Amino acid sequence: MGWVEKLLSIDRRIIFLLVGAGVIVPLLLPVNLPVTVTPRVQAAYDAIDALPPGSRVLISMDYEPEIMAELMPMSIAVLRHCFRKHIQVVAMTLYPAGTGLGEHALDVASRAEGAVRNRDFVWLGYKSGFQVVMIGIGENLRGMYPVDFYGTPLDSIPMMRGVNTYAQLSMMINLSGSSAADYWIQFAQGRYHAPIVLGCTAVMATDYYPYLSSRQVLGLIGGMKGAAEYERLIDVFGDGRRGMDAQSLVHLIVVLLVVVGNAALFATRGGPGAPAARPGEAPPR
Amino acid sequence: MTPAQTWIAAFLTLCVFSFLYKDNPFYRFAEHLFVGVAAGYLLAVQWQNVLIPNVWTPLVRDQQLLVLVPLALGLMMLARLWDKGAGIARWAIAFYVGIYSGVAIPGYMQAQIFAQLADAAKPFAPGWGAVNSALVLIGLLGVLAYFFFSMPHEGVHGAGARLGIYFLMVAFGASFGYTVMARVSLLIARVQFLLRDWLHVLPGS
Amino acid sequence: MRRVPLLVTFLSGAAIASLFFIPHHKAQAVNSKLLEWTLVVYAFALILGSLSLWMSHAKKVKKRAEGWPYSMVTLVALLAIPGLGIWKGVGAGSPVGMIYDTVNAPLASSMFALLAFVIASAAFRAFRARSAEATLLLLTAIIMMIGRVSIGELISANLPGITEWLLDVPNLAAKRAIAIGVGLGAVSTALKIILGIERSYLGRS
Amino acid sequence: MLRSAPVDQALETRWFDPARLNVLIGILLFTAFLVVNILRAKANGALYVRPIAGLKALDEAIGRATEMGRPVLYVPGLSDMSEVGTFAAITILYRLAQRVAEMGCEIEVPCYDPVVATVIDGAARDAYSKAGRPDAFRPGCVHYVSAQQFAYVAAVNGFMLRERPAANVYMGSFYAESLLLAETGNTTGAIQIAGTDKVTQLPFFVCACDYTLLGEELFAASAYLGKEPVQLATIIAQDWAKALAAAAIVAALLLGALGHPQLAAWLRIA
Structure with missing residues (x-):
């Protein structure tokens, strides 16, 4: 067996160790690589920044704990930006397990910026059924949510005065880890014309470029990197920016693995030791 | 999270990661616990958030026969x-x-x-933007041509479809890159949890 | 009687599709009601599924099949969590909420984070430039992986701009064509179902 | 307690939203395309639809499984009945199960959603009857596994590693689990054929599977496999709609450049 075959048949656990080290080492020994802001995150920031103080926005934090790594840092950053600008926030979630997370994000952000519940923000909590809730808010918010998460009637919350549909909200901000984002675009934007700013996981990000181009979505914050950029824009150092060194290093490792794997295959192609193709194997299209 | 909760969460995290070495009883335990807790949680949530407010309350309290x-x-x-x-x-x-x-x-x-x-x-954007707009249009038509099923991929249509597949592959590559990014972020957060919340070797958030 | 389900599908589908065009508040109230009903049906389907899950694990325990103690873990969780949830609620701070945060959340996020490792190993063994198309896919992926993070900017100041262009032009063109194509496919499938042309979901074609 | 003024909201009383006329016309046009092509198909039988590479491979995969005496694994996606991709998965399974029954090999269908499991069980039984071999159907080969993404994946991966199916077919809506499934299948050496309308997952299937149906090829496949004129007619109706869409874009652009923006404006949604 030549060195190339040896390399190609390397135990996958060695690769796992490499990835593990690629995450742990930069977290322990950060060098804080610079974060440049990309246009879509800048657009999200600008859209929110342009709202006059006293405007009200709807923020739905539609994610569960398994992907909070990507969405919690951006939730906190966006909320801090709103509070700093004195934009009032009506917050909710479409996931039952998102209630604790939404509350946590509001708690961290409001403490950092000195915002007060029922004056600067309202927490509506969880309601089931994507379409039901979205159409419900379009028709009659109080029908959907007569009271907030803590049981206070919306009618007795000063900042909710006069707010009952998307029409009285300046913007819909969706921080989403699922197809909930599609439904917000379909309903809040499509049916009721609410301007939307979207924050989503990195996996989802590329799918929303057509909506950015059609202005159905005004700005896009993608994944932990997007959160890091937003943190830079509002000048705070949060979990998004803390993770960026490790992110860079692991990307580099993955790229090297692809390159080495392909180079090794190239070197063996046609040679006597070339691994036989599996029956039925065809080039991927 | 209380310290006890943090320890349990850290233990379960390690149980799952132990799968990377090989399948083992810790992983199997975690997996079965996961199936049960997840299914049970879904049931409880449906009960509290659907069956009570949408069936029980309207029927028993408000007597809505509908x-x-x-x-x-x-x-x-x-x-x-x-x-x-x-x-x-x-x-x-x-x-x-x-x-x-x-x-x-x-x-x-x-x-x-x-x-x-x-x-x-x-309308096309002015200046260089027009080139991009034109490329988007060409790519769009090409990919649509690729997904045209009622004609064989031959001649002009075939060439269009060929172009379309290249546009598709670039889009897939972009998704791919972003997916790697997402998964790495999730791993970073898990490691942050272990190092910061559990072992306290990283500064707090 | 065999035709009744087809009629139900047709009526419910046609009704809700028409309601899209009727902004009248009474019509929209009917719309919301119908959607709400589906939530109830789903809740019952979940009960059905959970019962079948229970039975399959109970069978393993009864037969003392290989790995039955693990099935016990699933059964206990499947019984205890809904019990607690019905009794004490499921929100943040309730016992079920705490169990979710301590058990389910770390398990799910760790499972998800495993993907970072799997992607790396697949990158080495499976992601091969076996054709022009696959090469294009991999090249784009590599540019994205490098260009979207800090290290890319250190390599070349142009990289972030290139990635943005890839997303804005070829990616947009392909995704838009796919959106139109998948949209048409979805509309067509839904129409076939409502019109009774597609019946495989009823267990016969 | 502070009370706010009652919210003054004018209730909507219109019975039609004229701003949505374009969508209505779109639906009616498409329905017309569908009906016309179905009539055409009934009148002259064969309509041309280009072969879809991955589908030819399905037969090959079943043949190989029969020769090797190992089962075919069919994963119908991780979504519920509200997702159109799931319907495609059910229809494809229906055709696949017929061939499997004819060839006399085994099939295994683990399900993510309880409703989908019930529906597929019915469809598979029916397919076996239609193939003339109702007795060959093995009860329990279609079963609900878990509505939790990764719990489901763990179970299916276990099946692949233990039972080593000769062919793995993934059809429907897939999410983050796609790579975990396809990678495990890859290590067991099975023929893998995938198809999904979830574009983000396509790169992983393209890299790890032998054949992949891209995007709407999934929907086309479900119609194509049946070879029934009515089903093929729907593919052609979709092609007509695509051609019309492309023509509308080009026409709107040209008219716009000549100073007539009306068509572009009409396409706008409200």
């Missing part, structure tokens, strides 16, 4: 427990499927087809 309709449909679903009930369960399935198909027709037509058509029909 609620009997979804209740009956739901019970028909349960008829599937018996082989003979399959026919009855079909009625509930038919309703469910009908509603979501009905929602899909105008929904997709509006937000996915017309919205994209309208945007594609926007």
